[in-house]
Amino acid sequence: MSTQTAVDSMISVKNLSKVYASGFQALKDINLEIQPGEIFALLGPNGAGKTTLISIICGIVNASSGQVQAAGYDIQRDYRSARQAIGLVPQELSTDMFEKVWSTVRFSRGLFGKAPNDAYLEQVLKDLTLWDKKDNTIMTLSGGMKRRVMIAKALAHEPRILFLDEPTAGVDVELRREMWALVRKLRETGVTVILTTHYIEEAEEMADRIGIINKGQIMLVEQTRSLMKKLGKKELILDLAHPLAAIPEALQSFQLSLEADGHQLLYHFDDQAESTGIPLLLKQLAEAGIDFRDLHTRESSLEDIFVQLIGGRA
Amino acid sequence: MNWYGVKAIYRFELARFFRTLFQSIASPVISTSLYFIVFGSAIGGRMSEIDGISYGAFIVPGLMMLTILTESISNASFGIYMPKYSGTIYEILSAPVSALEIVLGYVGAAATKSLILGCIIFATAKFFVSFSVLHPLWMLAFLVLTALSFSLFGFIIGVWADGFEKLQIIPLMIITPLTFLGGSFYSIHMLPPFWQKVTLFNPIVYLISGFRWSFYGISDVGVGISLTMTGVFLLLCSLTIWWIFKTGYRLKR
Numbered sequence: 337m338s339t340q341t342a343v344d345s346m347i348s349v350k351n352l353s354k355v356y357a358s359g360f361q362a363l364k365d366i367n368l369e370i371q372p373g374e375i376f377a378l379l380g381p382n383g384a385g386k387t388t389l390i391s392i393i394c395g396i397v398n399a400s401s402g403q404v405q406a407a408g409y410d411i412q413r414d415y416r417s418a419r420q421a422i423g424l425v426p427q428e429l430s431t432d433m434f435e436k437v438w439s440t441v442r443f444s445r446g447l448f449g450k451a452p453n454d455a456y457l458e459q460v461l462k463d464l465t466l467w468d469k470k471d472n473t474i475m476t477l478s479g480g481m482k483r484r485v486m487i488a489k490a491l492a493h494e495p496r497i498l499f500l501d502e503p504t505a506g507v508d509v510e511l512r513r514e515m516w517a518l519v520r521k522l523r524e525t526g527v528t529v530i531l532t533t534h535y536i537e538e539a540e541e542m543a544d545r546i547g548i549i550n551k552g553q554i555m556l557v558e559q560t561r562s563l564m565k566k567l568g569k570k571e572l573i574l575d576l577a578h579p580l581a582a583i584p585e586a587l588q589s590f591q592l593s594l595e596a597d598g599h600q601l602l603y604h605f606d607d608q609a610e611s612t613g614i615p616l617l618l619k620q621l622a623e624a625g626i627d628f629r630d631l632h633t634r635e636s637s638l639e640d641i642f643v644q645l646i647g648g649r650a
Numbered sequence: 651m652n653w654y655g656v657k658a659i660y661r662f663e664l665a666r667f668f669r670t671l672f673q674s675i676a677s678p679v680i681s682t683s684l685y686f687i688v689f690g691s692a693i694g695g696r697m698s699e700i701d702g703i704s705y706g707a708f709i710v711p712g713l714m715m716l717t718i719l720t721e722s723i724s725n726a727s728f729g730i731y732m733p734k735y736s737g738t739i740y741e742i743l744s745a746p747v748s749a750l751e752i753v754l755g756y757v758g759a760a761a762t763k764s765l766i767l768g769c770i771i772f773a774t775a776k777f778f779v780s781f782s783v784l785h786p787l788w789m790l791a792f793l794v795l796t797a798l799s800f801s802l803f804g805f806i807i808g809v810w811a812d813g814f815e816k817l818q819i820i821p822l823m824i825i826t827p828l829t830f831l832g833g834s835f836y837s838i839h840m841l842p843p844f845w846q847k848v849t850l851f852n853p854i855v856y857l858i859s860g861f862r863w864s865f866y867g868i869s870d871v872g873v874g875i876s877l878t879m880t881g882v883f884l885l886l887c888s889l890t891i892w893w894i895f896k897t898g899y900r901l902k903r
């Protein structure tokens with residue numbers, strides 16, 4: 337991608353708020369820093385403010401207050417430099433259906449102030465397996481292909497920052513995996529990727545950091561791994577030979593709960609702790625005469641964490 | 651200036667015109683030919699000359715203006731309305747292009763299309779009637795000024811419209827009647843004195859009058875007034891567009 341001056345933050349958002357004409361406050365005092373070269377996932381339920389935030393950064397929606405910098409440029413004062421650094425793939429498949437693939441990517445490159453470079457555009461289309469479709473009108477392409485055209489258009493001007501707003505919404509599993517591979521490849525070339533998604537699996541799989549937004553407020557921003565470690569739980573599940581009506585008195589010191597009408601005993605533990613307490617629990621179960629047929633462990637997913645956070649603070 | 655951006659919009663818009671070339675050209679050429687057949691040959695043959703000009707030749711500037719006005723508005727309004735309708739406006743709004751560059755691209759393309767059609771109508775008219783142009787440079791100046799100002803006006807309509815009905819309503823309900831009543835087919839001196847006064851409130855009168863003067867050296871109102879009125883309209887449209895981009899009216903939320 338294009339060689340530009342290094343910046344500390346690729347995106348810097350300070351005290352950003354947005355109140356629509358209807359009076360609805362979509363964003364409340366947002367502060368966010370996104371580092372160069374990272375993949376950042378913005379998670380949130382519908383109406384949380386994800387698209388509004390992206391739209392303000394890209395210049396589609398006016399902010400009510402606050403400052404935003406993209407690639408070190410203020411999006412208001414230096415809007416040309418800021419916007420030249422950004423590529424946007426919107427959520428909707430908004431393309432000129434009668435245009436050909438090749439002409440639409442050439443249009444995008446010109447629109448963003450770049451001199452024609454057919455060799456570069458050819459490479460972009462080849463990377464997105466669109467090269468053999470370059471003379472097709474967009475309306476003849478499948479939904480997945482159209483999504484790729486949107487990405488090609490966003491990449492046509494060699495952006496340093498790529499926004500993907502719900503990039504895999506409505507696409508099949510195969511294409512979703514291809515998209516993930518593409519995003520990783522883009523990151524290798526130095527592009528900072530910011531994606532919004534409903535798919536927790538997507539964020540967990542791809543993002544270096546995750547930001548959770550709800551009701552217009554950023555609730556947390558964490559490294560994906562540390563978020564999983566910090567808020568993730570591990571559970572030991574014991575399938576009991578005989579159901580229990582209640583947890584015996586002797587086991588009250590453990591973090592236990594009964595599930596499946598007393599057929600399962602769940603033990604919540606911290607696998608990072610010095611001792612998990614599992615050997616002691618098993619010993620005490622034997623002493624209490626509680627038999628089990630099977631045991632396995634389960635790690636909470638990002639989805640569990642997300643639901644826990646949104647549910648807890650909603 | 652982002653000239654690549656201007657060029658991209660301009661070429662994109664012209665490409666749309668050339669993609670539907672037959673439809674773009676055939677429709678105005680056929681309707682103008684019909685006007686010449688009906689008003690020029692059938693009815694015009696029974697009419698006396700106006701200010702020493704045969705009726706067929708008299709209506710040429712008015713018919714050219716009619717096409718240029720309607721095509722400028724239609725092309726420019728459709729050009730900016732379609733991205734809004736299809737959602738592709740996001741790309742224009744997120745691109746490093748200024749308001750001036752966006753307007754140059756869209757309005758420039760719309761005005762170019764109207765000028766091409768104006769030339770085609772001019773050539774078509776030559777098949778039906780004999781006429782010459784007394785002030786070709788002034789004719790060109792009026793043509794360009796009208797195409798530009800009404801393309802700007804069309805751009806405003808395209809931004810304002812939130813449905814296809816609104817896109818059509820001003821050209822159909824206001825512009826076409828004003829053009830017909832603006833002296834396209836008659837000299838306003840042929841009207842009773844009261845209606846001559848009323849018709850002076852119609853801005854199209856000044857355009858057609860000035861344009862006709864560039865052809866035959868005759869006009870209903872002074873050429874200076876015609877130019878001033880065209881300039882005022884251009885300025886008003888430019889100021890409205892400046893306000894649209896400043897406030898983001900119907901473009902940005």
